[in-house]
Amino acid sequence: MKKFLISVVMLLGLNSTNAFADTVSAKALLHQMSQASQQLNYELSYILIKKNSIEPLLYRHAHEKDQQFAHLLYLSGPVREVIRRGNEISYIEPGVKPFTIVSHHMVAPLIPMLNSKIDELSDYYDFVNIGRDREAGTPCNVIRIVPKDGLRYSYVLWVGEHSHLPLRADLVSRDGEVLEQYRTISYSVSDKLVKIMSGLENVHLPAVSDIPNSRVEQAPWKVTWVPDGFKSLEINRYRMVITDRVVENQMFSDGLFNFSVYVSKKDEHSLSNQLIRQGRRTLQTVTQGQYEISVVGDLPPRTAQRIAKSVTFTTQKAN
Numbered sequence: 001m002k003k004f005l006i007s008v009v010m011l012l013g014l015n016s017t018n019a020f021a022d023t024v025s026a027k028a029l030l031h032q033m034s035q036a037s038q039q040l041n042y043e044l045s046y047i048l049i050k051k052n053s054i055e056p057l058l059y060r061h062a063h064e065k066d067q068q069f070a071h072l073l074y075l076s077g078p079v080r081e082v083i084r085r086g087n088e089i090s091y092i093e094p095g096v097k098p099f100t101i102v103s104h105h106m107v108a109p110l111i112p113m114l115n116s117k118i119d120e121l122s123d124y125y126d127f128v129n130i131g132r133d134r135e136a137g138t139p140c141n142v143i144r145i146v147p148k149d150g151l152r153y154s155y156v157l158w159v160g161e162h163s164h165l166p167l168r169a170d171l172v173s174r175d176g177e178v179l180e181q182y183r184t185i186s187y188s189v190s191d192k193l194v195k196i197m198s199g200l201e202n203v204h205l206p207a208v209s210d211i212p213n214s215r216v217e218q219a220p221w222k223v224t225w226v227p228d229g230f231k232s233l234e235i236n237r238y239r240m241v242i243t244d245r246v247v248e249n250q251m252f253s254d255g256l257f258n259f260s261v262y263v264s265k266k267d268e269h270s271l272s273n274q275l276i277r278q279g280r281r282t283l284q285t286v287t288q289g290q291y292e293i294s295v296v297g298d299l300p301p302r303t304a305q306r307i308a309k310s311v312t313f314t315t316q317k318a319n
Contacts, residue, residue, distance in 0.1 A: 026127035026143050029159055030118045036164035037114045039063050041193040044165070048109050049181040050279050057109060062197030069197035072108045082108045083200060090205045100206045111182045112155055112169045113145075113256070121255055124148055124229035133158060135168045136184040145256075150174065151227040151303045152257055153280065163189055171280055174300050179280050219248055221263050221291070225310035227303065229254040252297075259297020259304070261311065266292045275301055284308050 041062045048055040056075040061068070070084035078094035089107075090100040105115060128144045140158040147154060158168035167184040219235050226232075230252040237248045247264040270292040274285040284304035285294045293311050295304040 026129040032164040033159045042189045045186045046184040062193045064194050082106050098206045099209050111166045221313045257298040262294040
């Protein structure tokens with residue numbers, strides 16, 4: 001009986017130690033994933049599953065001489081491509097003249113957290129190793145990325161044990177609903193991709209666009225509350241082509257999720273307290289005095305509503 005009790009105590013202690021080790025190692029696994037996704041030469045064939053659609057995609061990446069090359073190809077419908085050569089991103093879309101901009105991030109449906117800064121995210125998210133599973137025919141470590149404040153969505157991430165690449169990601173709402181899934185069908189890691197991808201240097205793509213600077217130095221409004229970790233970018237002003245309405249917007253990002261706040265003068269088309277959620281995207285519109293405020297982005301509806309209601313105005317008149 002005594003030996004049995006000692007065995008039970010040792011087993012419980014071992015399980016506690018392993019649980020603690022798994023919690024600590026989740027961050028290390030994400031660091032390995034971040035490094036692998038930026039330095040390996042690989043190809044991912046995956047599908048993006050939404051509520052009413054499935055989008056097949058092919059993503060290739062190569063790293064040569066401290067320069068990143070990447071190519072995302074939509075595999076169904078009209079030809080759509082996003083090409084990265086260093087810090088130049090080119091977009092080829094149907095019905096739109098191809099263009100190139102300077103950026104370090106592709107605005108495209110990539111598997112989440114490919115280029116995330118793990119240490120910065122750890123201030124606002126908990127990383128929990130929840131076990132092992134199989135995806136794309138290979139064993140994976142499964143990690144949950146959970147917001148500490150409960151005001152954002154969370155991810156469940158499948159990271160390959162051998163490649164350290166992200167092979168699946170589920171976007172999960174606060175209620176546990178899966179809003180989107182990125183699921184890899186097949187993948188490969190090969191240095192042969194370097195020769196293929198470096199050939200993009202010789203591909204004729206549009207020259208870098210000279211984007212006009214429409215930054216507003218001062219605006220008569222301010223967002224007074226956002227969840228911790230969201231940083232603001234400059235405020236921009238532009239005129240809507242169809243309605244001729246002047247709109248100001250400011251984007252916010254925490255390195256994992258983004259949202260934008262739009263402010264314009266209220267008119268006969270303005271809608272008060274309108275809420276629309278489609279998958280990961282939430283649109284919350286409120287009116288305040290003579291202004292219409294809209295919050296659009298990857299946020300739970302309650303969070304979007306709180307942000308919209310936090311906008312305050314000064315006595316300065318809008319231009």
